[in-house]
Amino acid sequence: MSKYPFHKTEEEWKKELTEEQYRILREKGTERPFTGTYNIHSEDGTYKCMGCSTPLFTSTSKFDSGCGWPSFDESIEGTVEYIKDTSHGMIRTEILCVNCGSHLGHIFNDGPTETGQRYCVNSASIDFNKT
Numbered sequence: 852m853s854k855y856p857f858h859k860t861e862e863e864w865k866k867e868l869t870e871e872q873y874r875i876l877r878e879k880g881t882e883r884p885f886t887g888t889y890n891i892h893s894e895d896g897t898y899k900c901m902g903c904s905t906p907l908f909t910s911t912s913k914f915d916s917g918c919g920w921p922s923f924d925e926s927i928e929g930t931v932e933y934i935k936d937t938s939h940g941m942i943r944t945e946i947l948c949v950n951c952g953s954h955l956g957h958i959f960n961d962g963p964t965e966t967g968q969r970y971c972v973n974s975a976s977i978d979f980n981k982t
Contacts, residue, residue, distance in 0.1 A: 857903040857951040868901070875975045876902050876953040879938075879945070884919025887974025892921065896981040898972075902953035905930055907977065908970065916962070916969055921977070923970040924962045931970075933958065946970060 859867070864877050874880040884890075889898065898908040898921070907930045908923040916922035929949065936945040936957065946955045955976045962969035 853952065855948075855950060855952040857905075859951075864902070869975075872901055872975045875973045879954040880973075881956075882920070882973045882975050887920060889921040889972075889974040889977060889979065890919060891915070892979070894979070894981050896979055897927075898923075898977045898979055900948040900951060900953055900955070901976050901978050902948060903951040904978070905948055905950040906980075907931060907948065907955070908972070910982075914962075914964065916971070918969070918971060920956065921972045921974055922962070923972065924964040924966040924968050926970060931955070946972070 865873055875882060895910045897906045899906045906927050908926055912923040912925045914922055914924060932947040932949045934945040934947060936943045943957045946958050948955060953976060956972040959969045959971060960967055
């Protein structure tokens with residue numbers, strides 16, 4: 852049983868997500884830098900979880916960090932879970948959707964705005980609703 856309110860079987864996830872989306876959202880993968888749909892994207896709207904459609908970030912929190920992935924300086928309150936990640940020989944903070952547990956990316960304390968945060972998010976883990 853999943854600890855998340857929204858859950859599916861792995862077979863259901865595999866049917867509904869592309870191979871790349873499944874690798875990132877369910878297996879904690881990362882897309883190659885500068886390749887994602889939302890890396891250079893500046894329309895007004897809301898970025899939501901690709902797995903369950905939970906709104907995660909607004910376009911007003913997005914900025915160009917130059918890192919190769921979509922970057923945000925804050926999430927919509929209560930929508931992101933933070934997990935200590937010690938993989939790859941470093942200590943980072945992984946970010947997950949609180950509703951379905953899908954991997955979104957990582958958060959770093961090197962953001963240029965007043966929040967000091969940089970949510971480094973895989974484009975494959977989010978979708979966009981234009982306002």
